[in-house]
Amino acid sequence: MNIRDVAKKAGVAPITVSRCINDSGYCSPEARIRIEAAISELGFVPNRLASGLRSKRTKTIALVVTDITNPFFTTIARAVEDTAGEAGYTVIFSNTDEDPLKEKKYIQMLLEQRVGGIILVPAQSTPDSASFIRQHETPIVILDRRIDNFKADFVRCDSEQGAYQLMSMLLSLGHRDIAILSGPVGVSTSEDRVAGCKRAISEAKAGNLNIQTFYGPFTQQSGYDMSIKVMAKHPRPTAIFAANNFIAIGALKALQAVNVRVPEDVAIVAFDDLPQALITFPFLTVASQPAYEMGKKAAEILLSKLSNENETGFQEIVLPAEIIIRQSSGSPVKP
Numbered sequence: 001m002n003i004r005d006v007a008k009k010a011g012v013a014p015i016t017v018s019r020c021i022n023d024s025g026y027c028s029p030e031a032r033i034r035i036e037a038a039i040s041e042l043g044f045v046p047n048r049l050a051s052g053l054r055s056k057r058t059k060t061i062a063l064v065v066t067d068i069t070n071p072f073f074t075t076i077a078r079a080v081e082d083t084a085g086e087a088g089y090t091v092i093f094s095n096t097d098e099d100p101l102k103e104k105k106y107i108q109m110l111l112e113q114r115v116g117g118i119i120l121v122p123a124q125s126t127p128d129s130a131s132f133i134r135q136h137e138t139p140i141v142i143l144d145r146r147i148d149n150f151k152a153d154f155v156r157c158d159s160e161q162g163a164y165q166l167m168s169m170l171l172s173l174g175h176r177d178i179a180i181l182s183g184p185v186g187v188s189t190s191e192d193r194v195a196g197c198k199r200a201i202s203e204a205k206a207g208n209l210n211i212q213t214f215y216g217p218f219t220q221q222s223g224y225d226m227s228i229k230v231m232a233k234h235p236r237p238t239a240i241f242a243a244n245n246f247i248a249i250g251a252l253k254a255l256q257a258v259n260v261r262v263p264e265d266v267a268i269v270a271f272d273d274l275p276q277a278l279i280t281f282p283f284l285t286v287a288s289q290p291a292y293e294m295g296k297k298a299a300e301i302l303l304s305k306l307s308n309e310n311e312t313g314f315q316e317i318v319l320p321a322e323i324i325i326r327q328s329s330g331s332p333v334k335p
């Protein structure tokens, strides 16, 4: 989409649109109203850089993540910056807090700055933001999560299989009363992890199962609140599956607050490891995502698209999680 599309929609000459957008010459009030209406209807993003750069993109890429405080995304950011830097690119980091409106605001800004390409961790599984980026002819790689009905390059970890392995472990240890604490509905990693748990449960064909599934934000507070609720149930679950590291940390804090021991009273397993540098005593049994490799691969795919503009076709890279068994999953449940 370009200035000519806006001019056609507004019924004015392209030069009038350019003067209006850049305030670089006369543009009648009537024309300005029609041009602004056309820009809004088309979702056009004006190019804010000097006209000399109009057709060129900057040697900058952007990484848009949902929670920059999460070590998983920090590791991804490190990998993207290392890979882009080696290729002579700089990286703009944006944090959306899982908020689709904030995501759209950042994407609008990045397109106006004419970034070369965008690596996006989408706040939702809908294609709105990714489609908006593509409409503005900007290369995109979707990282960590899936988007429905949108063809693109994807790099993610196999959430469904990793969750399947963790849940299968809990069932093989004899747990029958299990709480699944997941992230938000409408986010693929949250839903894929629940799906993996459910596949393990259906394959186990175990009797007298009591499985409770909860959804909430991927935050420590959510993990805490869900766990307090779960621990108040009777009978109390003997195991918890946490769909990411922050939910797991919140759950551990809640169990401690109600004097429930891990794993003696309740076993806990989680998606995502925590960087060893952050914890003195690795305790959690986890499905560890190859975060650095995911970030590196996403950056390599994007940079390859930038250097070969006629490169067509898309890749979907799905990397396995590594199951690391530690103390938190405990030993077999006494019958």
Ligand code: RIB
Pocket (backbone or CB within 6 Å): 070, 072, 073, 144, 145, 183, 189, 190, 218, 243, 244, 245, 246, 272
């Ligand atoms: O902790 C980060 C992980 O959990 C990522 O996979 C993110 O999508 C969330 O699901």
